[in-house]
Amino acid sequence: MSRQMHLGLFLLGTGSHVAGWRMPGAIDSFQDIDAMIRVAQIAERGLLDMIFMGDNLYGDPAAHPSYTVRFEPLTLLSALAMHTRHIGLGATVSTTYSDPFTTARAFASLDHISKGRAAWNAVTGSSPQAAPNFGRLHPNHAERYAIAGEFVDVVKGLWDGWADDAIEADRATGRYIDPAKVRSLDHEGTHFSVKGPLNIGRAPQGHPVILQAGGSEPGQALAARTADVVFSVVQDLAEAKAQYEALKARLPALGRRPEEVTVLPGVMPVVGRTSEEAFAKLAQLMGFVDATNALALLSDRFGTDMSAYDLDGPVPDLPIPDTYHSFARVMLNKARREGMRLRDAYNLMAAARGHWVLCGSAEEVADTLEEWFRGGAADGFNIMPSHLAEGLEDFVELVVPILQRRGLFRTAYAGTTLRENLGLARPPRREA
Amino acid sequence: MSRQMHLGLFLLGTGSHVAGWRMPGAIDSFQDIDAMIRVAQIAERGLLDMIFMGDNLYGDPAAHPSYTVRFEPLTLLSALAMHTRHIGLGATVSTTYSDPFTTARAFASLDHISKGRAAWNAVTGSSPQAAPNFGRLHPNHAERYAIAGEFVDVVKGLWDGWADDAIEADRATGRYIDPAKVRSLDHEGTHFSVKGPLNIGRAPQGHPVILQAGGSEPGQALAARTADVVFSVVQDLAEAKAQYEALKARLPALGRRPEEVTVLPGVMPVVGRTSEEAFAKLAQLMGFVDATNALALLSDRFGTDMSAYDLDGPVPDLPIPDTYHSFARVMLNKARREGMRLRDAYNLMAAARGHWVLCGSAEEVADTLEEWFRGGAADGFNIMPSHLAEGLEDFVELVVPILQRRGLFRTAYAGTTLRENLGLARPPRREA
Numbered sequence: 001m002s003r004q005m006h007l008g009l010f011l012l013g014t015g016s017h018v019a020g021w022r023m024p025g026a027i028d029s030f031q032d033i034d035a036m037i038r039v040a041q042i043a044e045r046g047l048l049d050m051i052f053m054g055d056n057l058y059g060d061p062a063a064h065p066s067y068t069v070r071f072e073p074l075t076l077l078s079a080l081a082m083h084t085r086h087i088g089l090g091a092t093v094s095t096t097y098s099d100p101f102t103t104a105r106a107f108a109s110l111d112h113i114s115k116g117r118a119a120w121n122a123v124t125g126s127s128p129q130a131a132p133n134f135g136r137l138h139p140n141h142a143e144r145y146a147i148a149g150e151f152v153d154v155v156k157g158l159w160d161g162w163a164d165d166a167i168e169a170d171r172a173t174g175r176y177i178d179p180a181k182v183r184s185l186d187h188e189g190t191h192f193s194v195k196g197p198l199n200i201g202r203a204p205q206g207h208p209v210i211l212q213a214g215g216s217e218p219g220q221a222l223a224a225r226t227a228d229v230v231f232s233v234v235q236d237l238a239e240a241k242a243q244y245e246a247l248k249a250r251l252p253a254l255g256r257r258p259e260e261v262t263v264l265p266g267v268m269p270v271v272g273r274t275s276e277e278a279f280a281k282l283a284q285l286m287g288f289v290d291a292t293n294a295l296a297l298l299s300d301r302f303g304t305d306m307s308a309y310d311l312d313g314p315v316p317d318l319p320i321p322d323t324y325h326s327f328a329r330v331m332l333n334k335a336r337r338e339g340m341r342l343r344d345a346y347n348l349m350a351a352a353r354g355h356w357v358l359c360g361s362a363e364e365v366a367d368t369l370e371e372w373f374r375g376g377a378a379d380g381f382n383i384m385p386s387h388l389a390e391g392l393e394d395f396v397e398l399v400v401p402i403l404q405r406r407g408l409f410r411t412a413y414a415g416t417t418l419r420e421n422l423g424l425a426r427p428p429r430r431e432a
Numbered sequence: 433m434s435r436q437m438h439l440g441l442f443l444l445g446t447g448s449h450v451a452g453w454r455m456p457g458a459i460d461s462f463q464d465i466d467a468m469i470r471v472a473q474i475a476e477r478g479l480l481d482m483i484f485m486g487d488n489l490y491g492d493p494a495a496h497p498s499y500t501v502r503f504e505p506l507t508l509l510s511a512l513a514m515h516t517r518h519i520g521l522g523a524t525v526s527t528t529y530s531d532p533f534t535t536a537r538a539f540a541s542l543d544h545i546s547k548g549r550a551a552w553n554a555v556t557g558s559s560p561q562a563a564p565n566f567g568r569l570h571p572n573h574a575e576r577y578a579i580a581g582e583f584v585d586v587v588k589g590l591w592d593g594w595a596d597d598a599i600e601a602d603r604a605t606g607r608y609i610d611p612a613k614v615r616s617l618d619h620e621g622t623h624f625s626v627k628g629p630l631n632i633g634r635a636p637q638g639h640p641v642i643l644q645a646g647g648s649e650p651g652q653a654l655a656a657r658t659a660d661v662v663f664s665v666v667q668d669l670a671e672a673k674a675q676y677e678a679l680k681a682r683l684p685a686l687g688r689r690p691e692e693v694t695v696l697p698g699v700m701p702v703v704g705r706t707s708e709e710a711f712a713k714l715a716q717l718m719g720f721v722d723a724t725n726a727l728a729l730l731s732d733r734f735g736t737d738m739s740a741y742d743l744d745g746p747v748p749d750l751p752i753p754d755t756y757h758s759f760a761r762v763m764l765n766k767a768r769r770e771g772m773r774l775r776d777a778y779n780l781m782a783a784a785r786g787h788w789v790l791c792g793s794a795e796e797v798a799d800t801l802e803e804w805f806r807g808g809a810a811d812g813f814n815i816m817p818s819h820l821a822e823g824l825e826d827f828v829e830l831v832v833p834i835l836q837r838r839g840l841f842r843t844a845y846a847g848t849t850l851r852e853n854l855g856l857a858r859p860p861r862r863e864a
Binding site: 019022028029033056057061062065066068069070071075076078079082083097099101102105106108109110112113115133161162166171174176179193194195196198199200288 | 614
């Protein structure tokens with residue numbers, strides 16, 4: 001079988017478009033369990049590899065209205081596991097504002113509950129707004145990544161504490177656990193001291209899948225060393241290809257093969273039966289954008305208050321900020337390349353929060369995805385519907401069948417775990 | 433309608449009896465999602481108020497074999513919410529090893545997911561064995577309760593950050609949130625600094641139900657001030673009555689009515705169609721007890737290595753330890769009162785981990801529960817099956833119908849939320 005795409009559903013708010021919830025018939029709540037169940041089932045009908053739930057750790061009603069109120073990801077995905085059978089379930093948990101024992105345990109639990117479908121999106125937490133909710137100061141970029149590297153290693157070490165066959169539950173002898181098959185971790189590091197073992201047996205996947213999205217140099221280094229799947233922020237084929245190649249090129253020196261890391265650029269497909277229908281839908285979406293929200297989002301992404309700048313002037317030459325590094329870099333590069341006005345950047349941010357917007361007929365969208373996939377820019381895509389459920393349904397009903405006809409996407413789930421569907425090996429238990 | 437009992441299912445390991453998993457046909461895994469779904473559905477069939485899931489934060493294969501491996505409670509209960517419609521879902525989360533923002537958020541999330549059935553069992557974490565998993569020293573008893581008091585207040589404050597109607601999602605105006613109906617908490621205390629607001633809207637119950645089980649003086653003081661439901665450790669009617677009265681007597685000074693706190697002593701019913709059948713079952717259970725496990729448990733509860741003592745000698749006069757305070761106190765009192773040998777204490781600990789064991793025919797069990805309930809020792813009971821599912825099924829099928837015939841227990845769920853089924857008011861949003 002030739003190489004096939006992997007597809008994720010990025011679940012964030014009422015959709016990735018900042019005002020998508022205003023579309024007629026759109027889901028207008030990100031804390032409605034019945035709506036989330038419906039979305040998960042559509043994604044599974046489309047045979048997507050996984051649902052990937054973004055997160056943040058603060059409530060700012062001014063910044064991102066439709067995803068200020070949200071479920072906590074692990075509780076939501078655990079509930080969705082009960083309404084799906086195949087699709088992977090990826091939750092974002094911050095390495096800056098959680099702890100390795102709790103995190104390792106929760107993902108092992110989700111992996112048992114979902115019978116091998118859990119994934120952890122390990123983020124360092126871009127936003128300093130989380131810090132005061134935890135009585136903390138937000139560590140700087142370098143420190144966050146130093147913490148994250150140790151955090152991920154500890155989590156993996158905890159996941160290896162129990163052998164697959166440590167639990168005997170032998171009624172005749174009364175022996176429940178073989179103590180020789182359980183070990184503590186006894187980690188003493190720079191940032192963490194964690195004894196272990198966990199209080200849950202080895203996960204069905206061995207290790208739940210690890211997702212990462214950091215685009216900075218330390219982010220890429222961490223992903224190359226520890227991630228199974230990387231979500232990337234892209235706006236341009238050449239740039240995506242360069243980024244893809246750079247990440248894959250890091251792997252051999254780390255003892256990993258290129259196919260051990262699946263790279264999925266984020267894309268907001270706006271799909272119509274015809275190109276005109278798609279562009280009309282995008283225009284309708286953009287008509288709902290509120291200037292205040294869009295400017296707040298742009299300021300947030302650029303790490304600079306943009307309200308003082310002329311919307312019809314050029315995008316100013318700003319430094320790449322410490323937070324939202326990838327979004328700012330990709331957008332500022334694009335602006336420089338294309339001579340964008342600030343208004344264009346603002347519209348693009350409003351459309352998909354800085355992610356790539358791909359608008360066209362289903363055939364055109366499939367053509368571009370194929371071009372990127374075959375052209376060495378992607379192993380698949382992280383689909384970011386503009387609004388729900390329509391944005392997802394359009395993709396599943398119109399684009400997926402074309403990809404399937406072209407032999408680019410599965411026609412049935414092949415495995416029972418997320419690792420199997422991603423074509424990733426089950427990690428063996430590391431020796432102590 | 434006359435006063436009725438409230439009944440909880442205490443879900444811990446493969447059952448509360450230390451070796452219950454060895455019974456023929458018993459569930460022998462506490463990390464089997466299908467088994468847990470079956471148990472939850474039996475409890476709901478029995479119209480129980482809630483499932484209450486114990487927890488710990490360390491894996492010690494030697495101490496408690498059948499509950500060393502377990503689900504993380506919030507992920508499990510979120511999954512169980514999808515397979516039940518009425519029963520409350522209570523998860524244990526430690527105030528010593530979690531943080532208020534994460535905790536407030538997770539329970540609000542579970543409350544939304546379950547449509548108003550979440551409960552938080554706030555524990556200070558009795559066991560010092562958790563500390564090294566978090567790179568911490570275990571705070572002493574007084575400090576743990578000082579932390580817990582502030583923690584619970586912060587969580588309640590965060591739950592009040594959003595008004596019920598803060599989310600407008602007005603498609604016409606584009607206004608998603610009414611910012612006047614959201615406020616930060618700006619808590620600056622001795623142990624926590626938490627800004628808020630949460631990133632989730634107000635919970636369906638206003639506040640998820642708060643459970644507590646602390647039996648020490650600071651534990652009782654905290655429960656009287658903040659809990660909706662109190663689980664107690666009892667071995668004797670007179671003692672239970674004194675404890676019940678003492679707790680209720682604290683309430684008026686705190687501006688609370690006695691019926692605002694539901695007191696549920698823990699009990700392990702071993703039920704048969706006849707008394708003989710019940711005692712035969714108990715004997716069968718006790719036959720599975722392994723001396724090593726039982727002594728480890730006794731040592732853990734008493735905070736003293738008991739292996740040096742003569743099993744056929746008297747229970748020694750030990751000081752009440754800082755950890756597992758209630759278990760040790762109740763058991764040592766009982767031993768003194770009844771002149772128990774160490775072997776008796778050990779058997780009682782093995783049977784129900786120090787909780788009350790009530791063995792008899794269904795009529796006898798119902799008689800005793802009624803006596804305690806009418807006699808001012810309980811508002812209901814926290815049922816701790818010896819093993820699953822049989823221990824629970826016996827209670828649901830044999831005892832519940834008797835309680836119903838006597839008008840002591842509901843014949844249908846009255847409300848849609850846990851608060852409604854417990855007869856507790858929905859807390860109004862406190863003014864800033």
